[in-house]
Amino acid sequence: MLEELYQEIILDHYRHPRGRGELEPPKITQEGFNPSCGDEVILDVRVENGRVSDVRFRGRGCSISQASASMLVEAVKGKSLEEARQLIQQVLALVKGEIEADFEQHGELAALAGVRNFPVRVKCATLAWHTLEEALKQAEEVAAK
Amino acid sequence: MLEELYQEIILDHYRHPRGRGELEPPKITQEGFNPSCGDEVILDVRVENGRVSDVRFRGRGCSISQASASMLVEAVKGKSLEEARQLIQQVLALVKGEIEADFEQHGELAALAGVRNFPVRVKCATLAWHTLEEALKQAEEVAAK
Amino acid sequence: MATMPFILNAEEIRKQFPFFQPHPEMRNLIYLDNAATTQKPYAVIEAVSHFWAYHNANVHRGGHGVGARASELYEAARERVARFINARESAEVIFTRGTTESINLVAFSWGETFIQPGDEIIVTELEHHANLLPWMRLAERRGARLRVWPITDEGTLELETLRALLNERTRLVAVSHISNVLGVITPVAEICRLAHAAGALCLVDAAQSVAHIPVDVQAIDCDFLAFSGHKAYGPTGIGVLYAKRALLEQMPPYQVGGGMVQTVRWDRIRWAEPPAKFEAGTPPIGEAIGLHAALDFIDSIGREAIATYEHQLTEYALERLQEVPGLRLFGPRTHRAGIFAFTLEDIHPHDIATVLDSRDIAIRAGQHCAHPLSERLGGPTARASLAIYNDAAHIDALVDALHHTRKVFGYA
Amino acid sequence: MATMPFILNAEEIRKQFPFFQPHPEMRNLIYLDNAATTQKPYAVIEAVSHFWAYHNANVHRGGHGVGARASELYEAARERVARFINARESAEVIFTRGTTESINLVAFSWGETFIQPGDEIIVTELEHHANLLPWMRLAERRGARLRVWPITDEGTLELETLRALLNERTRLVAVSHISNVLGVITPVAEICRLAHAAGALCLVDAAQSVAHIPVDVQAIDCDFLAFSGHKAYGPTGIGVLYAKRALLEQMPPYQVGGGMVQTVRWDRIRWAEPPAKFEAGTPPIGEAIGLHAALDFIDSIGREAIATYEHQLTEYALERLQEVPGLRLFGPRTHRAGIFAFTLEDIHPHDIATVLDSRDIAIRAGQHCAHPLSERLGGPTARASLAIYNDAAHIDALVDALHHTRKVFGYA
Numbered sequence A, B: 001m002l003e004e005l006y007q008e009i010i011l012d013h014y015r016h017p018r019g020r021g022e023l024e025p026p027k028i029t030q031e032g033f034n035p036s037c038g039d040e041v042i043l044d045v046r047v048e049n050g051r052v053s054d055v056r057f058r059g060r061g062c063s064i065s066q067a068s069a070s071m072l073v074e075a076v077k078g079k080s081l082e083e084a085r086q087l088i089q090q091v092l093a094l095v096k097g098e099i100e101a102d103f104e105q106h107g108e109l110a111a112l113a114g115v116r117n118f119p120v121r122v123k124c125a126t127l128a129w130h131t132l133e134e135a136l137k138q139a140e141e142v143a144a145k
Numbered sequence C, D: 001m002a003t004m005p006f007i008l009n010a011e012e013i014r015k016q017f018p019f020f021q022p023h024p025e026m027r028n029l030i031y032l033d034n035a036a037t038t039q040k041p042y043a044v045i046e047a048v049s050h051f052w053a054y055h056n057a058n059v060h061r062g063g064h065g066v067g068a069r070a071s072e073l074y075e076a077a078r079e080r081v082a083r084f085i086n087a088r089e090s091a092e093v094i095f096t097r098g099t100t101e102s103i104n105l106v107a108f109s110w111g112e113t114f115i116q117p118g119d120e121i122i123v124t125e126l127e128h129h130a131n132l133l134p135w136m137r138l139a140e141r142r143g144a145r146l147r148v149w150p151i152t153d154e155g156t157l158e159l160e161t162l163r164a165l166l167n168e169r170t171r172l173v174a175v176s177h178i179s180n181v182l183g184v185i186t187p188v189a190e191i192c193r194l195a196h197a198a199g200a201l202c203l204v205d206a207a208q209s210v211a212h213i214p215v216d217v218q219a220i221d222c223d224f225l226a227f228s229g230h231k232a233y234g235p236t237g238i239g240v241l242y243a244k245r246a247l248l249e250q251m252p253p254y255q256v257g258g259g260m261v262q263t264v265r266w267d268r269i270r271w272a273e274p275p276a277k278f279e280a281g282t283p284p285i286g287e288a289i290g291l292h293a294a295l296d297f298i299d300s301i302g303r304e305a306i307a308t309y310e311h312q313l314t315e316y317a318l319e320r321l322q323e324v325p326g327l328r329l330f331g332p333r334t335h336r337a338g339i340f341a342f343t344l345e346d347i348h349p350h351d352i353a354t355v356l357d358s359r360d361i362a363i364r365a366g367q368h369c370a371h372p373l374s375e376r377l378g379g380p381t382a383r384a385s386l387a388i389y390n391d392a393a394h395i396d397a398l399v400d401a402l403h404h405t406r407k408v409f410g411y412a
C-alpha cells in the first residue's frame, strides 16, 4: 500500500516539480492552506478566451501536496474552464476512491489514487485541486464584471 | 435517625428562637454565610471584661442552622472568652461525631449531635459556631489595640 | 386517581441506567434532581470508555491513523449535535464545557466587540446566573444598560412587556427556554421574532429544554443557543454553543492557543475558520463522544415521545402535589415542564430535602443559582425535577414523603 | 549496544492499558505521540465509569446524599492535585479544561486587571501557542510590550539572556517547564528567582512535565502553574491552574455563572472565595475524578522511578537515532526529556509520519502548535515522544522504520 502512495511518478514530481514559480500579470492568485498540517499551495492562473492558458505554483508541504500541484500544472494547462472543472471532479473522485484509477484513462493523475488508503493524506492530495476550484471561481467573477 | 436530627429541642429553638435580634453598640458584628445552601447567621456579640456579656443573632436558613444559633445564644452568654472557645470546640466535636453526645454533660447542645449522620447538614449546625469563632477573633483584635 | 395511559414505560428505560440497578454501594434512589444533572445510560458510559480504551488520540493533528480516527469521531459528534438541533451546518456548533462557558464565550467575543456604551441588553427575571452574570458584567465593562424583563406573579413572561422594553438601543435579548426553577416554557420563537424586529439578537439558554422538548434552532430562529451535555444524559465537561455562521465569522476568538490558528508570526496571527477558531487547545474529545451517544439515546426513545411522556407525568404531578396541605407550588399550570419549585408550610426547603433524602428521594433545595428570581419568590424553595426515567410511582412516593415531612415538623 | 539496566519493565506497565491489549478493532500500535496526549490506564477509565454509574450528581448544591458524595469526590480530587504538585492548600488548585484554559484564565483575570500600558511580559521563543497567544493578545489589548526570550542554536534558554530582558517594567515571565518540541527541561526555579528579584511574576506551563518529572510548586516557587489531565494519563476536559492564594484573592473571576457567587442582587454581586470563584458553572466532575485516578496511577509507579526510566530511555533513543544517516535531531543533548523533534534528509515530516504509520508507529509531524519556534527551526519537524509504557524495543522499531523511510524515498 505504501508503494501505491509513494509511486515513482509522485516522487519524481516532488523532486522535479513542473511549473514551480510565478506568472506575470494578468493572473489570478489563489492561496490554499491546510491548517491541520501546514501544507500550502499558491496557484497563479491565467485565463484567456475561456481557457487556462498558463499556471504556476508555489508553496511548501509534503511530497503528496507538492507533487499533486506539479501534476495539476501539467494536466490543466490549455484546458477550457469547463474541462478544468471536470478534471477537478475526476481527481477528487479518484482520490476518494469513488472511481477506479486507470493510467490509460487518467494518465499520471492516476498515481494520486494511492492516497485513498491513507485517510490522513487525502487532504494533501486534494489541496491543489481545491485551490484551483477557488481560482476558477475568481476567474468567472472577473469575467462576469 | 431522622428523629435524632429533628429532635424536639431543635424544633423548639427553631420555632421559638432565643436571642433573635440586634445589640446596641458597643458590639462586634460577624456575618456567617454558607454559599452552598444560602444559610445565613449574623451574630452581634458584646465582650466586657473578657466575657461574652451579651449575644444576639439574625439570619435565615434551615431549622438546624437557626436552632443552632439560638442554642448558641443561650449557651455562650456570660462565658469567658476561653470558655466560649472551648465550647465551640466541644460543639464542633459533637457535631462531627468525635465525642459522644451526653445531655448530662452537654445540656441541650447534645441535640446538635443528631446531624452527624447527615453529612449534608453538618455545615448548617456549625455555621453559627464558626461565626462565633470569627467574632471572638475580632474581639481579641479590638482588645489588642 | 384513574390510571393514565402513560405512553412510555419508565421501568424499561431505567434498565438502561446503571444508577438505577441494585448495587452494594448504593441505595435505591428515586432521583428527582434532573434539572441539576441527569443520570447516564450505559450507552454513554460505554461509548466514552470505549473511546479511551481503543481510539484515544489527540484531534486535528497530523501524523497517524489513530489520530485521524479520533478526529473523525470528534467531528461526527459535532455533526450529530448539528442534526439534533437542526443547525444549517456543523460549523455552527462550537464545543464548550457547558452552558455557562457557551454564554461567557458570547458575552466576551460578541459582547466586547459589538456592545457600545448606551446599548441595552434585556435579560428576564427568571434567568439562571449563567445567563445573567455574563450580561451584568458585560454591561458594566462596556457601559451598557441591563434591562430586566420581569415575570408575572404566575411566573410567566408576557410578550407585551418585552415589546415595551425593546427599542433601537437593544442589542440582545437573553432568555431561558425553560426556567430551571419555575419550569415555564418560554415562547422563544416569538421572543426571537420581536427581538429581530427591533434589530436585536436573541440568545436562548436551552440547558433545561434540550433533553425534554424538541429544540430546532431554525424554527426558533435564535442567533445563539447554549446547552450542557450533563443535563442531557451526557457527561460533564461538554456543552454546546450554537451560533449563526455569519456571527461566528464576525466574532473574534474567545480563548486562544493551539488548534485555532492558521499561522502565528510574532507580528501577525491568522485565526482558523469557525468552529476551530473558537476551540482553543485540546477539546473535550471523550466528552464530545459521550454527548454523541447521549443524543443517540434520546433519539432512540424519540423526542416527541419524551415530550409527551414528561408532559403526562407533569400533569400527574401537578394534580398530586395539590393534595399536600400547605404546599405552595410556583410557576404556571400550563406551558410548563417537569420542574416543580415549592415550599411546604413554613418548613425550610433544606429540611424538606433532608426528610426526603432520608426516604431515598433526591430533590434539591435552595436558590437554584437564580438569586434574583429566588428573592422575587420570597426565598429558597425545594425543587423536584423530572426526566425520562421517572414515573408516576416516583411522584406518589414524593407526595407520601411530603405528607411525612409535615408530620416530622408537627403539622397536623 | 550493551544492554542497559532499565529500572522499569514497560511491558508490565502496558498491561495496565487497554490501548495496548490485542483487540479486533485495533492494530498493535507503537504509540510515540505522548506529547500530544497519553493513553489511559484501566484504573482511570474505570474510575470515571464508576462515577457515572453509581455516584453521579451535581456538586456543591444542597439537597441529597448522592450530591454530597459527588462533592466529596470532586474535592478529594482537588486535594489529590494539591498534594501531587505540593500546593500549600487545595484552594490554590483551580480545575479548568486544560492548560490552554488555565493560561487564558490568568491572562484575562490577572492580566487585564494588573497589566498596564508600557508593562512588559516575557515569553520564550520555544512556547506552545497556549503560552504565547494569550500573552500576545493581552499585550495588544492592554498596550503592553511582549518581549521574546530567544533560544540558543542548541535550543536552550540562557539565564543571562533573561537577565538582560528583565527590568522594572517586567510584570510576568511565561515559560514552559519542558518544550513540547525540543524536549528541553528549562531551569524554572532559577527563572522564577530571577523574575521575582525583578519584581515580576512567573507562570510555568507544565503540560509536558507533570507526568514525567517531579513538579513541586513550592520548590519552583512559581506564581502560576498550568497543566492538562489528558497528557498525564487522565481524561480530556480537565486541567489545572495552580496559583498562589494571595494572587487568587486579588484576581477577579474569569467566567461567571452559577456556583461562584455568594449572593447576586441586581445591583451587587458577592463572589465566592477561591477556588469556587474561578469555577463558574457545572465543573468537569467525572473528569476531575479521572484525573485523581491518573495521579494515583503515576504515584503507584513513582515519580522518581518514572523520571529515571524515561531518562534512561531518552539516552538510549539519543544514541540510536544518531545511527540514522541524514537524521537531524533538534534540541540539546542533556537536560532534556523524551521528546524528539527531527528531520530526515529532505523528506517532508508528514511523509516520514506516513511511512511510520504504515509500520504501526504513531508519531506526529508538523509545527506542533509552536509556529515561531518552528520557523526558527526552519520548518515542520517529525516528533516522537515517550511515556512510561514505551521501551527500548519501541526505539529500535522507530530506528528501523526510519531506515526504511529513507529507502522509500530513494536514499541509499
Ligand SMILES: Cc1ncc(COP(=O)(O)O)c(C=O)c1O
Pocket (backbone or CB within 6 Å): C258, C280, C281, C282, C283, D035, D036, D097, D098, D099, D100, D101, D128, D130, D131, D176, D178, D179, D180, D205, D207, D208, D228, D230, D369
Ligand atoms: C507545552 C504545552 N503547553 C500547552 C499545551 C496545551 O495543552 P491543552 O491542549 O491540553 O490545553 C500543550 C499541549 O499541546 C503543550 O505541549
Ligand SMILES: Cc1ncc(COP(=O)(O)O)c(C=O)c1O
Pocket (backbone or CB within 6 Å): C035, C036, C098, C099, C100, C101, C128, C130, C131, C176, C178, C179, C180, C205, C207, C208, C228, C369, D258, D280, D281, D282, D283
Ligand atoms: C437554565 C440553566 N442555564 C444554565 C445552567 C448552567 O449549566 P452548566 O452548569 O452546565 O454550565 C443551568 C444549570 O444549572 C440551567 O438550569
